[in-house]
Amino acid sequence: xxxxxxxxxxxxxxxxxxxxxxxxxxxxxxxxxxxxxxxxxxxxxxxxxxxxxxxxxxxxxxxxxxxxxxxxxxxxxxxxxxxxxxxxxxxxxxxxxxxxxxxxxxxxxxxxxxxxxxxxxxxxxxxxxxxxxxxxxxxxxxxxxxxxxxxxxxxxxxxxxxxxxxxxxxxxxxxxxxxxxxxxxxxxxxxxxxxxxxxxxxxxxxxxxxxxxxxxxxxxxxxxxxxxxxxxxxxxxxxxxxxxxxxxxxxxxxxxxxxxxxxxxxxxxxxxxxxxxxxxxxxxxxxxxxxxxxxxxxxxxxxxxxxxxxxxxxxxxxxxxxxxxxxxxxxxxxxxxxxxxxxxxxxxxxxxxxxxxxxxxxxxxxxxxxxxxxxxxxxxxxxxxxxxxxxxxxxxxxxxxxxxxxxxxxxxxxxxxxxxxxxxxxxxxxxxxxxxxxxxxxxxxxxxxxxxxxxxxxxx
Numbered sequence: 001x002x003x004x005x006x007x008x009x010x011x012x013x014x015x016x017x018x019x020x021x022x023x024x025x026x027x028x029x030x031x032x033x034x035x036x037x038x039x040x041x042x043x044x045x046x047x048x049x050x051x052x053x054x055x056x057x058x059x060x061x062x063x064x065x066x067x068x069x070x071x072x073x074x075x076x077x078x079x080x081x082x083x084x085x086x087x088x089x090x091x092x093x094x095x096x097x098x099x100x101x102x103x104x105x106x107x108x109x110x111x112x113x114x115x116x117x118x119x120x121x122x123x124x125x126x127x128x129x130x131x132x133x134x135x136x137x138x139x140x141x142x143x144x145x146x147x148x149x150x151x152x153x154x155x156x157x158x159x160x161x162x163x164x165x166x167x168x169x170x171x172x173x174x175x176x177x178x179x180x181x182x183x184x185x186x187x188x189x190x191x192x193x194x195x196x197x198x199x200x201x202x203x204x205x206x207x208x209x210x211x212x213x214x215x216x217x218x219x220x221x222x223x224x225x226x227x228x229x230x231x232x233x234x235x236x237x238x239x240x241x242x243x244x245x246x247x248x249x250x251x252x253x254x255x256x257x258x259x260x261x262x263x264x265x266x267x268x269x270x271x272x273x274x275x276x277x278x279x280x281x282x283x284x285x286x287x288x289x290x291x292x293x294x295x296x297x298x299x300x301x302x303x304x305x306x307x308x309x310x311x312x313x314x315x316x317x318x319x320x321x322x323x324x325x326x327x328x329x330x331x332x333x334x335x336x337x338x339x340x341x342x343x344x345x346x347x348x349x350x351x352x353x354x355x356x357x358x359x360x361x362x363x364x365x366x367x368x369x370x371x372x373x374x375x376x377x378x379x380x381x382x383x384x385x386x387x388x389x390x391x392x393x394x395x396x397x398x399x400x401x402x403x404x405x406x407x408x409x410x411x412x413x414x415x416x417x418x419x420x421x422x423x424x425x426x427x428x429x430x431x432x433x434x435x436x437x438x439x440x441x442x443x444x445x446x447x448x449x450x451x452x453x454x455x456x457x458x459x460x
Contacts, residue, residue, distance in 0.1 A: 057296030059308025073271030081329030092321035104350030111457025113394030124152015133163030147236035399443035
């Protein structure tokens with residue numbers, strides 16, 4: 001009997017040992033899975049896409065209030081990501097705005113604050129500056145610039161010498177060509193608009209009705225090619241900068257007229273990019289940022305873009321010149337259907353993207369700050385950080401500090417509470433002179449420091 005009991009106990013113990021081994025196996029397996037997932041998360045960096053339009057206004061998208069322009073893909077992107085309602089660019093014109101985006105610095109710091117570059121210019125973004133592309137190259141990113149560059153058209157300044165593996169696009173604005181200038185009645189213009197691959201000219205004066213489509217197709221091809229490695233795509237649409245064009249598919253389709261046709265084709269382009277990310281299975285690991293280089297042009301009045309509730313337009317330091325639409329999307333990381341109302345600038349993109357990607361910034365000083373935490377935790381608060389307004393020619397004209405904005409335009413002094421008065425209607429300068437004095441001193445102090453720390457512009 002004792003023998004039988006002893007055998008039964010041994011069998012129970014054996015079974016328990018087997019169960020324990022199985023349990024330990026699954027624990028180990030689970031730990032391996034968790035470790036692998038964590039390891040993958042640690043070594044896996046997000047793809048980054050920045051879509052940068054030219055001269056698109058704060059009020060040009062239906063998700064930012066436009067009643068006639070139809071932008072369903074951008075509207076959907078906003079519902080799947082976060083809208084930035086107080087997003088500013090560092091200048092109201094092309095070149096300095098793009099310099100700020102690529103370097104994370106005020107244009108004055110990198111020597112590109114005084115207007116835009118022309119085909120006759122011999123300067124550009126200094127190759128010694130570290131662009132966002134170069135920062136991500138340190139993390140083994142595949143990089144491409146597709147579209148408009150406008151940071152120097154000579155060989156040493158072109159994207160493929162500024163951290164981009166590939167460049168396909170135009171080196172300056174789409175109106176800087178003999179063909180377009182003659183159409184506008186200027187017959188002494190000698191330069192033509194090149195479509196480049198790296199520094200090779202593929203075409204002169206390309207058909208701009210197909211430009212948005214061609215750039216989109218090139219971007220889609222790059223995404224498909226780079227899906228197995230982290231990539232950075234900078235898709236810089238040359239429009240709605242004048243002259244505006246749309247392909248046959250979009251021409252005469254918008255109730256907003258030719259300008260609406262152009263915006264709606266850009267919206268289609270965004271849809272193609274997002275669709276490709278999903279098809280390639282990399283949607284959840286891709287950060288997409290959509291914004292504009294400055295406010296809308298108003299040359300032909302109703303034919304231009306819309307600033308929405310904002311005062312002013314491109315070329316001005318009114319809100320409409322530098323406050324632009326911005327949408328950020330990263331499924332599973334950035335909460336869907338949210339809005340961030342704090343002040344964020346295009347200089348913040350470089351340090352923020354670097355943080356998301358685990359990349360190190362160079363020792364060169366930047367003016368942007370890492371705002372990644374307020375994109376993920378919308379209710380988090382940033383410390384106050386003054387923002388300076390520079391004119392299209394680089395002149396210091398104003399400062400935003402907290403809810404207040406001071407503008408010094410010639411002999412006129414304006415003080416606005418832009419949290420309450422988004423349209424800059426009610427000038428508070430006479431009622432709060434102490435605030436005017438304090439802000440004037442602060443903006444001059446910051447500007448003086450920038451002038452002292454200014455780095456050299458690129459020269460031939």
